[in-house]
Amino acid sequence: MSLFQNLPLPFLILSFITILCALYVVTSKNPIHSVLALILTFFSISAHYILLNAQFLAIVNLMVYAGAIMVLFLFVLMLLNLDKSSEPVKSNLWGISAAICAGLLLVIITASFQKAGLAVMKSSAVDIGLVKNLGRVLMTEYLVPFELTGILFISAMVGAVLLAKRDNKSEEITS
Amino acid sequence: MLGIFQNIEISHYIYLSCVLFCIGLFGVLFRRNAIILLMCIELMLNSVNLLMAAFTEYMGDQNANGQMFVFFIMVVAAAEAAVGLAILVMVYRNTKKTDVSFLDGLKD
């Protein structure tokens, strides 16, 4: 296949692992396995970041996604004590149609690129992704969104507490 | 970086990201467990992150706009995950289920 010609092996292997792990995430019956597979996916994506000269991003990705978010997922899974029996299996027809939809989307997007082709500019700068550069940009140009994330976090925090907190008064569940 | 990686074109990263995105999308359509759905959405977000980082690298954007965007996507994903899981816990408490197709009380 011409698509893979001249491609370095590490990239191919890395991409292969990424896609495989991602597929395992969506197909695994056991939610715990899904979470673990997702963490693996994130690791491989971090490796891609390093290939792309985004070294700091790679570390942050590991810390935030693999370290924080996925742990949160695991925690909730264990809290709710979910295992493979908890999810009813869907009919084949549904699976096929879902696959067709996703496949069509992939085909349409890739086909559009095949049709158009892309002008590629190679980067010569290597220090873009270092913390020095990122910090400068974050504290100058992106200062406003950086501060506004405060609003996001405080509302997410308050909201999460509000919803997940167990009320003392036992109320009737209404429907 | 290493010389051999010079051969990788931007289109490869686009394809890779699109494949990851579509896998995530397939998961969203296919699975019924709300937590897995949420994980699939995280996967979709990550594929976008990868694409952003790739564009930054290939355009040589000195301000690293794409990588900045990735930071904010991560921030939002974390907040979203927290709120989403809180909603899930709440629903689970009331229904003992995390199956999305089970909740269909609201309809025409």
Place this chain on the structure above:
Amino acid sequence: MIGLSIIFFSAIIILFTGIQKPEKKSKNLTVFSLLVAALFSLFENLEVINTQTLFAWVPSSMLDFNNFRLSMVALVLFLSAIIIGLMPSSEKKGSDLLGLTLFALCGGIIMLGSNHLVMLFLGIEILSIPLYVLAGSDKKNLFANEAAIKYFLMGAFSTAIFLLGCAFIYGGTGTLIFGEMQLKVGFAAHFGEFPILIKLGVILMSVGMLFKISAVPFHFWSPDVYEGSPNRVTSFMAIIVKICGFVAFAQLMSNFEPMHSWYIKWLIPISGITILLGNIAGMVQKSVKRTLAYSSIAHAGYLILFLLIPYAENAQILFVYSLSYGLSTSVMFYLIDKYSTADNFDFTIFKGIFNSNKLDAMALILAVLSLAGIPATIGFTAKYVLFSKAFEYNQWAVVIGLVGSAISIVYYFKPFKYAFVNENLLTNRESSLFTNILLVLAMLSIVVFGLIPGIIL
């Protein structure tokens, strides 16, 4: 900008002073701060006060509140004051819900002022995340739970699609700043064919925005979520999210104006289907709240017609339309909240309203007439200016809009069947004087701007 600051700080104050306490007192503070913020935004707009030195540290490439945006901010703040002021304060819930509402409003304002994709994205999320929580704030109500989870999952999904679009746009134009993006697109327009990355990006980003304003086929969440959420949240979603979402969408699309003839080719069908589906599905509903949800879907269709008009020319009309839609819808939700019971949202809740409460009956009549676009109300003014302007660009879209308006009368006039029945209506509560003043204010605006459109046009 000053409005944003006021709202943010008052949200913090309300959150920390009122947590776990009944929200009665915080409600007055909230409405007051909203009105103050609206006034300040208005002053800022009219250049009575100068805030440029105060906010000099904000790069205009991130947040830029120009005149039109400031007037929209003032409008949104004013409408929020009406929404929150009209709705009763809950006895059980703490005032953290009000705080969250204000945080969401911050997101809306950020969307209105955003000049950068990151900012727009943050705005959308700051608006959405508190709303996911608010939709499910009635924790022991299964419908509210369902609404929250539906809204959350579909919202997060649409966010992912939106972000993919952003990535493509970034790849295609090399920038995230609105003005520069427009330059790049205009540059590309000289070469005839637009890069595929930009086209894909525009479509995917539009999907994300169309989801927020609930246009077909991304509208599925809205009837269900509107029905399940608490009334105040529904009202907020139907008005603020829609207005902010659409204005942000219009500002985003203004960057791709060189591709105008391309994107209206698929936006017109979306608009037409949205109008028809919203109105036809609204016709067969039994619940008032659901009917209003479909009505708001139809209004999303009318809103998309604005994109036919070049951005520079539609600002004022957009303002009038938002004002009209916001006023009428907020009055309708107030009445629904006042007269519905937990398990009854039928049209029969208005039975005998004319006999028992003349003010509310007048409000109902005015709001319904305005939503249906009957002359002498602001709704007519708004629809008239929109349709007459859009007609210059595409006749068929406007014809569909008119057909939709005609269909909509069927369900808008349903309350009239019950309103004049000679029967006494039992309300579950009395309105306070303050609420009634706000109501009269809204009613007056509906009539005055309808009779004398010259004031706002």
Place this chain on the structure above:
Amino acid sequence: MNTLSIILGLPLLGFIINGIFGSKIPKSLSGGIGTISVFLSFIFSIMALPMFIENPEYTIKLDLFTFLSFDTFNLRVAFTLDRLSLWMTLIVTGIGTLIHVYSISYMKEDEGFYKFFAYLNFFIFNMLLLILGSNFIMLFFGWEGVGLCSYLLIGFWYKNAEYGKAARKAFIMNRIGDLGLLLGIFMIIQQFGTLEFTTVFEEINKGTVSVNTLNAIGILLFIGAMGKSAQIPLFTWLPDAMAGPTPVSALIHAATMVTAGIYLVIRCSALYVLSPIANEVIIWTGLSTAIVAALIGLKQNDIKKVLAYSTVSQLGFMFVALGCGAYTTALFHVTTHAFFKALLFLGAGSVIHGMHHEQDIRKMGGLKSKMPITYYTFLIGTLAITGFPFLSGFFSKDEILTIAFNHNIVVYILLVGSALLTGIYMFRLLFVTFFGEYRNQHYAFDKVHESPRLMTLPLMILAVLSIFGGLLNLPHYLQHEGGILQNWLKPVIGLTHSGQHEISFNTEMILVSIAVLVFVTAFILTRMRYISRKQVPQEQTPTGVLGIISNKFYFDEIYDLIFVKPFETMSIWLQQVFELKIVSKISYGIHDILRFFGGLNKKIQNGNIEYYLMFMVIGVLILLGFNFFN
């Protein structure tokens, strides 16, 4: 603060206060607010007077905002106070104040007291809107508003079905006229591209518009005036409109509303001067109205109906003057007529009040001794309208007759006949009501009482005005430099008819003598019949020509036959065949189809989020596919 906004705003304020808080405040307060708001408006108009006297060209403008704007066509909410509108404003607010004062006492017992005053104030506001508007659209707003208020006021005692019918009749008749006015306005827009008075009249004066167009516009506008000023064939509503409370009749149907048509023609004098055919139409319509209404008036037995037909007849006189181009004279007659007709109506109201709501003159008689003030003021009013020398009516009517003589001898002779009839029916009314013996068995004579001071005071003021009103525009044989009104209006109405100056002093003296002779004849004839022979109007309806007259020439019946019946038949057919068989089938069909699609949507909106997500993805696919295949 602009004077104009105060003059306009006060009655509106009164309306709003009475409308919103009226039910909560005591009657005296709401009556007071209503009266004082109009009175202050009157005072402010008077205060504006000196500036207008000093400078003939003086105008006050108030330009509020744009009502609507299309490409080059702007509709502004703007008002202008010039000499003509100031004169009208003074009449409206002045007479309006007196009637408000009178109403406080007259409506004392009514439970809708505050509503009545709110309507009255709103009426005054609309009338001012009509007079002060600086373009046709503002005039039209006032015009419609006045129509609406008259509907509300005529049907004020809406519990009586007959009254409600009268109100509806007034409204519908007015609407027919309004259609003409509206068409005229459309034609003006089409022809001139603007509705501002000044611009339109400037264009006309340039002489670029053809005479035919002007005639057409003139006739269309006159149709509007016909409706509002009750001319044949649109006059039958006015007598029926007497169903309203008597002060309403005085205000609406004597002093102000019916003069709207006259005002319109005077305002458009620049147009009418150049359209001869329209003028002829106006003259002959006015003339026939004057005669027919006077004839009908002869045989009426309801005290208010007689006065109503008298109003219609007098309006006919005014239109004859307008048709002859004597705008000043018409306005002069409007003024004096406002004085004595308001006086007569209020006097009639006083009689009705004293007789405890008895309106039939056959059941009255001999009231002179019991109600002296009412009697004397009513007498003055009668003398003024019948043309007793040197009272106000004498001058104004004589001027009209002179102008008619100058225009066409036939018109003159017919008008003199009509004036004779006026004398006869007015004296008949006076004699039957106040002289002779008391004839009502159901209501003891002793119970008849004079009205309270609040009601007699306006009567006395109006009586004084009726006596001296003629001073406002003395004929030139008494005042050589021309009357006050004539000089007053010169800057507003450029081309005034100069007819009076063409005839010699001797001819004029002969005309005056004829007028006096007419008065004397009418007086003697009526006196012989009702005082000397003590005749009383018959109970049974007469036959022959008199029968036709007492049945109002069968106007109502003819209208019923020509318009109402065919429409009824047609509407029944439409309802039963067209509507039920065709229209409803189609509309139900469409409705069913739409409901079917709505039902389909129910299948999609099934509450399951998986389906929703799937549909969303399909939507994205379609959008992307569209892009891919294009």
